[in-house]
Amino acid sequence: MGEFDLIARYFTRPVRRAALGVGDDCALLAALAPGMRLAVSSDMLVQGRHFFAGTDARRLGHKALAVNLSDLAACGARPLAFTLALALPNIDAAWLEDFAAGLLALADAHDCELVGGDTTQGPLNICITVMGEVPAGQALLRSGAQPGDDIYVSGTLGDARLALEALQGHIHLAPGVLAGAQQRLEAPTPRVALGQALRGVATSALDVSDGLLGDLGHILRASGVGACIDTSVTTKLIAANACGASAGALLDLDLLRQCTLAGGDDYELAFTAAPAARASVAAAAHASATPVTRIGTIESTPGLRLIDAHGLPLVQRYASFDHFA
């Protein structure tokens, strides 16, 4: 199989929304409705860095698009289309079939069309650029948090990191707990519906990919504010602990804090909203069938403060993920 057969076989489908899809020099997309902005984001996944060699190809296809859709979600944008650039060490038909199945299943679930891309030989590398639309002036930015705002996070936190620690042999998890956590690591759920429901409600938002505290730091810097986070709330947001509790093996508090505060790969939304908007936040969560939890408060004093279950300050520092640190 050559390059063009590969594209035709695994990545070419009838055009739906696009004016022109895979197979020419460019894809062509219809103009957005008046008053809309085009939201664009690119993420690159590298083997050995973002995923282990041998990761299930179907989950990898899912994750490669999920992390991009998560960026659209963080802006409150509706997905439209994406391009896929793929460097492969060789052509493995079974791998490609699974990868494409996972990728396109998630794409279909979000009505996000694969319109073009590139394939080449090289160390396994997946680069997706996703495009979406958001009404002008309604995109959720990192820069709008105000002192007094509540801070929220969607879904669960820390399970992906917990799985990573176990897969790297640093901790042991019961098989059932590991399976659940590994699913979160390898097949995250982009909070696309929640992001759109939060337009006009959240004052700032981003997606948690490098760890909650580090990512919240981007909001604080962009907004010129500080924050206080109740770690007794965030430590409960790990899903694995519920499984662990039922198995009679609760996780150690230090590990819980590490995973939930600085875990990485969560792909949940962290966002802020005025206290007056609590009912609207609850309505957005309900409308998108996505749990959200209030975890702290934006303050005018710069910096990020952590408190424990007794309201006492927690002095430990948690490093955010940095690809070059």
Next chain:
Amino acid sequence: MGEFDLIARYFTRPVRRAALGVGDDCALLAALAPGMRLAVSSDMLVQGRHFFAGTDARRLGHKALAVNLSDLAACGARPLAFTLALALPNIDAAWLEDFAAGLLALADAHDCELVGGDTTQGPLNICITVMGEVPAGQALLRSGAQPGDDIYVSGTLGDARLALEALQGHIHLAPGVLAGAQQRLEAPTPRVALGQALRGVATSALDVSDGLLGDLGHILRASGVGACIDTSVTTKLIAANACGASAGALLDLDLLRQCTLAGGDDYELAFTAAPAARASVAAAAHASATPVTRIGTIESTPGLRLIDAHGLPLVQRYASFDHFA
């Protein structure tokens, strides 16, 4: 230097056209004017595959964007914006400075704004997604060639491949000849102005990246036609031979044919137009200050036929570049 310092230092500039540039979850672009289409293309460059380790970083920055602009040119689109995803083995400040300089100089020359992207650690890999605009119904496609149409190619052909052969030690070139050919290999010129000037003139177009004959094959298949190419014309399109002639060392005819017909990395436009449009083609070439040469004719019989200076058929086959062949 960490990931975010790197982005801030080398790849963040004041926003020009975009509504929101580098630094949030997504970039935001203004809606296109009514009646415009968004043209999108992604290309991924892998070290050892698309460029040698140690390639001049400034030229590499130029080339990474040039090959994407070339896809916009092939559609007749006007460049607007691009994202850059970059996997780097490590942070080399001097390399990054040169890479960004080459990249952004070409971006500025085409008023194409860097609006976002991603950086990660990994084997050197550069993935750019470029966006442009083209009036609906006016994009140059691969599928419009008609029997009787003239076939044209812009600029010169084969010098990039000639440089590659020399750099791989297969042939020897005089230093002056190599320098000129190497410039074509490492810093190609995307034919952006010509592409736009050919809207409404060319019946089909693409950019020549994998070799003239292989790429023309895409037009022939998409258009359901065949072609005859005069190789006595195409062999003259190599720039290096002029230098070679002045140095008293003309290139061998077989090598000339290989380089010009199946060289790869030319990033010239190949296009078709009706004989009645010859004056319009000449005007487009003049308006864009880009030489074009008529090299053959579209025929109704499928297949690609080559003739020599005497009009006699050339039976040799030339393989197009395939990343997995």
